[in-house]
Amino acid sequence: MADHQDRIYWIDSYKGLTMLFIMIGHLQMMLPIYASFWREAFASMSVPAFFFISGYLFTNKQTDLFGFIGHRVRQLLIPYLIFYTSIFLFWQFLYNVTNRDLLSVADQFVTMMTGVADGDMLTATPLWFITALFVVEIYFFLMVNYIKKESRLIFTLALFGLLGFMTSQYLSFRVPWNAEVALTAVVYYGAGHLIHKHDLTDLFVTRNRYTSLILIITLTLISLFLSLDNYTLLAKNILNNSLLMYISAFSGIFALIMITKIPAVEKSDFLHYIARNSYLILAFHLTFMIVLKIVVLDMMQVTMPTEAVGKSIWGIIYFSIMILLMVPFIELFNRFFPFILSARPRKGRKKKATRPFIRSHDVVVH
Numbered sequence: 001m002a003d004h005q006d007r008i009y010w011i012d013s014y015k016g017l018t019m020l021f022i023m024i025g026h027l028q029m030m031l032p033i034y035a036s037f038w039r040e041a042f043a044s045m046s047v048p049a050f051f052f053i054s055g056y057l058f059t060n061k062q063t064d065l066f067g068f069i070g071h072r073v074r075q076l077l078i079p080y081l082i083f084y085t086s087i088f089l090f091w092q093f094l095y096n097v098t099n100r101d102l103l104s105v106a107d108q109f110v111t112m113m114t115g116v117a118d119g120d121m122l123t124a125t126p127l128w129f130i131t132a133l134f135v136v137e138i139y140f141f142l143m144v145n146y147i148k149k150e151s152r153l154i155f156t157l158a159l160f161g162l163l164g165f166m167t168s169q170y171l172s173f174r175v176p177w178n179a180e181v182a183l184t185a186v187v188y189y190g191a192g193h194l195i196h197k198h199d200l201t202d203l204f205v206t207r208n209r210y211t212s213l214i215l216i217i218t219l220t221l222i223s224l225f226l227s228l229d230n231y232t233l234l235a236k237n238i239l240n241n242s243l244l245m246y247i248s249a250f251s252g253i254f255a256l257i258m259i260t261k262i263p264a265v266e267k268s269d270f271l272h273y274i275a276r277n278s279y280l281i282l283a284f285h286l287t288f289m290i291v292l293k294i295v296v297l298d299m300m301q302v303t304m305p306t307e308a309v310g311k312s313i314w315g316i317i318y319f320s321i322m323i324l325l326m327v328p329f330i331e332l333f334n335r336f337f338p339f340i341l342s343a344r345p346r347k348g349r350k351k352k353a354t355r356p357f358i359r360s361h362d363v364v365v366h
Contacts, residue, residue, distance in 0.1 A: 009267055010201075013260040014053055016271030019278045021046040022126070023285050027319055044227035044245070045252030047129065047234050048188045052253050054133060055192030060144050068141050072134055079340050080130045083283040084112045087124040090287065116174045117235040123286040128235055130282075132178035132185055139186045140193070153190070161187040161242065168239035181237050188249065204257045216258050223252035277330045279341060284329070288322050 025042035088108050111121055115131035139160065147153045164184030171180055195201060206212045226248035230241045239245055259265055274281065296302050296318070304314055333340075 009272075010257070010260045011053065011056070012275040013266050013268055013271040014049075014256055014275075015278055016268070016274035017256060017260060017265070018046050018049045018053070019274050019281055020271075022050075023281070024319070026126070026286055027289060027315065043234075044230075044232045044248050045223050045256075048185070048249035049253050049256055050129065051133070051136060051185045051188035052192040054136070055140065055189030056196045058137070058140065058189070058193045058196075060141070063145060065138075065141065065145075069138065072137055074342075076130050076134050079279060079283075080115075080127055081112070082340055083280075084121075084124045084127055087122055087284070087287055088112070091122050114174075114176045116176065116178055118174050123290055124283065125235075126282050126286055128178055130279075132181050132234075135177050135179050135182035136186045136189050139182055140189055143186075143190070144193075150194070154194070157187050157190040160184075161246070164237075165239050165242040168237045171237075174237070178237075181234055184237075184239065185234060187246065188253075191250070201257055201261070204254055205261050212258060212262075216255050219251045219255035219258070223248045223255065226251070277334070280330055280333060281326065285322070285326065288326055288329075292318065292322055292325065 021042050025046060028042075088105075092105075107120070108122075112124075115121075115128055117125050117128040121127065143153055143156055147156055160183045164180065164182075164187075167175075167180040167183060174180070204215075206215070226244045230244045230248065232239055232245045232248070260271075265271070297304070305311055
């Protein structure tokens with residue numbers, strides 16, 4: 001069995017790697033550097049993987065619903081409102097300088113409060129995940145407090161998954177805070193909790209490196225293959241085949257667990273850094289992508305290669321530059337505004353360290 005410290009390492013690497021996959025998926029949306037189906041493949045696995053690890057870190061320390069909600073409001077929703085407002089003000093300033101029209105403050109306020117990716121969220125679109133996660137945690141909190149038998153909990157999760165699929169087929173409008181998406185996402189969240197509860201992650205580790213490599217490749221190919229003809233986009237509640245969707249997502253999730261338990265990946269300082277700052281990266285990476293695109297393609301008029309190899313190399317360079325540009329921003333934020341991501345109110349003038357993204361209920365200190 002892996003000890004407690006090892007488990008923390010692989011969790012951080014898992015979150016960091018998943019965050020990178022989300023960013024790469026969004027990069028294709030900005031720049032056609034690779035075939036579009038790769039973005040779909042990343043989306044079908046990376047977002048469920050985040051819900052999964054959130055559930056893995058869930059602990060039921062509070063029995064009072066309102067106390068639980070208050071705790072998660074501080075951890076999730078207050079930063080959401082601050083980050084969304086900051087992004088809107090940034091674009092409002094930029095558009096005023098360039099004499100272009102932007103959505104009104106009233107329209108943006110409504111979009112921010114509904115928090116669904118179908119609205120015009122500007123570059124704050126990835127923050128839809130935060131409102132969905134908040135609703136998912138309320139769903140699951142009620143489940144574990146009122147359903148004592150594990151078999152009934154599993155049945156309830158399956159029922160929620162079915163309801164989530166039905167909303168994708170028959171619901172003609174989006175529900176505020178992605179409450180209908182949360183019906184699907186809570187299945188990943190609950191699975192993460194149950195796997196942690198029974199300490200099942202060691203089942204994905206083998207002593208033979210070749211066996212591990214074969215399993216990783218097999219699971220990854222299953223996830224990619226099933227996502228090709230089964231387009232899934234949780235952000236917009238687009239689900240086609242519910243069964244294939246879950247098989248694809250969990251195959252990718254299990255492959256990620258195996259990858260991040262490889263010692264070199266597990267101890268990666270780079271992935272740990274991404275994980276520690278993943279809420280901040282989630283909120284602002286799309287802004288950095290678009291600003292860099294405006295500077296490089298529009299202002300500097302750089303011509304992107306047309307051949308596949310050239311596009312891929314150019315994409316790697318572009319992505320690396322974006323990461324490097326985000327580092328000073330992250331460091332400045334952590335130096336002057338760490339209290340925004342603190343789960344507890346500040347006491348006096350003492351500064352507190354930034355908390356990792358989607359860590360539930362102070363489970364561990366990374």
